[in-house]
Amino acid sequence: MTDNKQTILAVRDLKVDFTTPDGTVNAVKGIDLDIRTGETLAVVGESGSGKSQTMMAIMGLLAKNGGVRGSATYRGQELVGLAPDQLNKVRGAKVTMIFQEPMTSLDPLYKIGRQIAEPILYHRGGSRAEARARVLELLELVGIPEPERRIDSYPHELSGGQRQRVMIAMALANEPDILIADEPTTALDVTIQAQILALLRSLQRRFGMAIVLITHDLGIVRHFAERVVVMRRGELVEQGATQEIFERPQSDYTKMLLAAEPHGRKAPPPETAPVILEGRNVVVDFQIGGGLFSGGKRYFRGVDGVTLRLHEGQTIGVVGESGSGKSTLGRALLRLIHSEGIYRFGSTDISRLDRKQMRPLRKEMQLVFQDPYGSLSPRQTVGEVITEGLMVHEPGLSRADRDRRAMAALEEVGLDPAARNRYPHEFSGGQRQRIAIARAIILKPRVVILDEPTSALDRSVQGQVIDLLRTLQQSHKLSYIFISHDLSVVRAISDYLVVMKDGKIVEQGDTQDIFDAPQDAYTKALIGAAFSI
Amino acid sequence: MIAFVLRRLGSAVPTLFIVVTISFFLMRFAPGGPFNLERPLPPATMENLMRTYQLDQPLWRQYITYLSNAVTGDFGPSYIYKDNTVAELIGKGLPYSIELGFYALLLALVGGVTMGTIAALRQNSVLDFSIMSLATVGTTIPNFVVGPVLTLIFAIMLSLLPAGGWGDGSLSFLILPMIALALPQLAVFARLTRGSMIEALHADHIRTARAYGLPARVVVVTHAMRGAMLPVVSYLAPCAAALMTGSAVVETIFTIPGVGRYFVLGALNRDYTLVMGTVVLIAIFVIVFNLVVDILYGLLDPRVRHD
Incomplete structure (x- = not known):
């Protein structure tokens, strides 16, 4: 952590309340936070810790029943309570965000090219053709194969990992100062997770934006973040350099989180244990397409000749x-x-x-x-x-x-x-x-x-x-x-x-x-x- | 796309066949007949009539005859409007019903969607509650009440609009029946739009659009509305079919020479051929509008595009 880094987003005594039929819920109870140029800050906490709501409040994205008090200044400009048209000049341009749910965060009804182009057109102006060229450049940058073809794809035609890449392309479009990533890899497979994180890291190196990583996964934090903020029940429990936190956690809660990695091993049953459930050559085919008037049926093989014995x-x-x-x-x-194969339960076929x-x-x-x-x-x-x-x-x-x-x-x-x-x-x-x-x-x-x-x-x-x-x-x-x-x-x-x-x-x-x-x-x-x- | 349309039209044939078959036999199993009047006809006359209209034939033969005639567009003579064939009756009345129904549909759609959207954007506000109460009133008050009340106010008390009839077909004759016809549907559209709009506004991709600083108008119109219109479009098919095939109540109250009353009159008088003709007409409308809606749906939602 170097001291010459300048604070670009300062959060002071930020409080978020939700009015519910059961009374007011204090989701965030007054936290202070600094985000500095080009750093990677991890905000860690379990569900209900208020880590996402803090960022939502800064971005003006709280649900209708949510209210925010306190202060969040971006380069001296107060964001809390800012008029929507003023706030719209910051969000999507200077501060951008990617979300946990890559499957639903994009509008299913529009081509991805258009969705990435929208914030470019609104924040920078220019022609549609210029925006399209920029989108192609961005898709290339985030590693979408065949950008010329993919630019005209709809979200449902892409995999989860690709959609998250599209979101990242959107986030980068206007060269932001801060990229907030709210559980960006939680919904993805592990190998894809690794790719997305590697992509974020390399993009950060190239463009120098600060990344705020909101996550519950300490494994990611350890390898990715420079500083860590631990939140619990709307309060800031602990913050410090990543290494410090992992090696010398101060609060009991952080210690508990660190120790919560699943532990223990299971010994195998004795060799003589009888087989209780067995499936031999299990094959499952799913029918795709094919209907009364659409002719040929096609099949997708979900399980392809698997044999499994459970003792x-x-x-x-x-x-x-x-x-x-x-x-x-x-x-x-x-x-x-419906499946093919031979199945036994105990001694029964x-x-x-x-x-x-x-x-x-x-x-x-x-x-x-x-x-x-x-x-x-x-x-x-x-x-x-x-x-x-x-x-x-x-x-x-x-x-x-x-x-x-x-x-x-x-x-x-x-x-x-x-x-x-x-x-x-x-x-x-x-x-x-x-x-x-x-x-x-x-x-x-x-x-x-x-x-x-x-x-x-x-x-x-x-x-x-x-x-x-x-x-x-x-x-x-x-x-x-x-x-x-x-x-x-x-x-x-x-x-x-x-x-x-x-x-x-x-x-x-x-x-x-x-x-x-x-x-x-x-x-x-x-x-x-x-x-x- | 063309293959899809052809396939759907192909599947309409068995549908129509089933509809015709079921209603043919249902109609015949109902007690009474077209010539069972309050004062019974002399047996000889009755026999004559039965022979003329081939009602003395075995039922299956009548069914075959009806089917083979219907295929050629001959739906037989009407039993109560004795000088007309069913095809002539429908041919004369249908343009009136379609025109009135089309305007009513337009009013219901534009009015309902606008009100529903406003209600959704101001969810749980006074405006929302007033719009929704109005919608409830629209659905609960039957049009045989709305019609006369409208006539009373606008035609008789204020003398602004004609009380009924088609006149020269100008808009002034259409306004009152159009409102009476559209009101219940308008309420349904408002309700549907409000519900799906509220859901759409809570979607993750709306949050994305807002997070990227898109102006509220773009977020609502471009991103929320289009998705919210999907259930509304689905309802368009049955609604359009119902409105354009005429309403017995509204057409009777405003004395419009449409086809709406034929179904009721035909059913009451056991006018077999007229009822059958109306059933086929409604079935065709439903099938065609379902097809139109499916194509519209595909245009709106790339996930269900038919290629």
Whole structure:
């Protein structure tokens, strides 16, 4: 950190409040922050820490019920309370922003060329042809292949990584002083994450803008930022040079965050453990296109000849990037989608069973989904959600018995049994995932397939859920298939690892062995990207 | 695009066939017939009539005859308007209904979308609540009340506009029936627009547009409106078909010689051929407007473009 760097954005006693029907929520409770020319500042915190809202407030992007007080001066100009047309001269030109959701941050109805050109035309003027030339230059710069062709693409025709590159092109268009990147890589695959961060770094070197990186991922911070600000519940907990923070964290919260990386390892089950679930030569084809009047059907092979054996007490980690077929494989193993191959559950051949014949076995094989917000019905109480399976599989139970089971299950996942009378929206993400786990274990299954169960959660909450899954595995003798793109979580929880790419297994074996000495080039790239950014 | 249109028109044939078949038999299974009058006809006359209109034939034969005639555009004679064929009746009335319906659609669309957008931009304000209450009133008051009230105020009390009839077809004759016809649809458009506009304004890409300093007008009109229009456009098809095939109530109140009353009159009098003709007409309108809307939708939204 050099002292000759000039402060270009000074935030003083910034407060953000939201008026809600339940009263005022103080999202940001008065923070001071300096952003200096050309530096990389990381703002770190878990969800609800106010890290994004701080930046939204500066940019004048708060939701309608949000109010901001305090001061944020950009080169001496006060941004808080600035008239919209004045603010519009700063944002998009001097201070730009890229967002977490590359899939939705671009307008789906316009070509990307036009969307990048818009801020150029508004801030700099000039003709459409000049703007187009500049857009081509920018697309080239952010590494979009064939810019002349891509400039006329719509967002849905690009991958997530490419869309984020388009956003970066937009952010760079007017050569900003400050680029705010709000969780820019969270929604992307690890190898793409690494590329995007490398791109940001090289662009920063070339153009010298300051980057404010808002993130919950400390791994990124360590390799990317010069200074770190740690936020919690709307307050600034700690700030300092990156190395200082990582080596000598002062506050307990920072220490906790640093220690929240998933830890622990799982020992493999004994060699004699019988196979409980097996799929041989699993093939899943998806039909794309084809309808009553449109002629030829085409197929996309989601899973391509995968063989997997889950032993009793084992946890198989299935990793791969989006589109690798890992979730599809999980659903095929549970016979939830149409697929080819030979499937066995214990000693039973379940390959040819129809839906009705599968039903008694469903109790034994449960599924927990990624999205704890979408996978619980918002119109059922938690008690109804978790006892629904009991109504089907143990119809003889009385209402009181079901209630008792619900209380026991909730207690087991670390929730207050009184929670059963409340609705899912009253719970946090981590608590909802606990509810989803309770729904699975209440049936006393033998196999649970966990499809990205921790991906939507904060690191510290992730750790708790993983500990819970471990405890339950032991007390209920469960076997898990743990599907995830998060290698550090998989390393902590699984004893056997399967790496998938394009529907095929590229490498499999003992988790520790693969992490220590990956054989396949793709596995190497994956592990490299996950632990070096 | 051309292939898409041809394919859709091709699929319209079985749709029409099914519509014709179902309504043909439903109509016949309803009790009564076109010549069952309050004072029964002498048996000989009845028999004569039945023979003339081939109603003495077995049902399946009547069905085949009807189908093969309909294919050639012959929808048979009307039973109640004895001097006219169904095709003539519809041919005479349809231009009036289409013209009136078109203006009503325009009014409903422009008025509804404008009101809905204003309401969305001023969400939860007094203006929003007033527009939405007005919309509720528009949907709840039936047009057989709106029509006479409009006539009473503007034609009789203020003497500003004619009370009914088509006259020379000038705008003054159209205004009142157009309003009566458009009001409920206008309310639906306002509601739809408000809902989808509020959603569109909360979209991530709107936040992006604002973050890049685009003026509010551009954010709203270019980025929010276009996306918000998608559900509105979807509703356009059934709405246009309903408005342009005439409204029995509005056309009766304002004595407009459209086709709206034929469906009701035909159904009440068991005028089989007239009802069938009207059903086919409505079905064709629905199919055509659905196609138009799908093409419009593709123009608005590149994700569902048909190429």
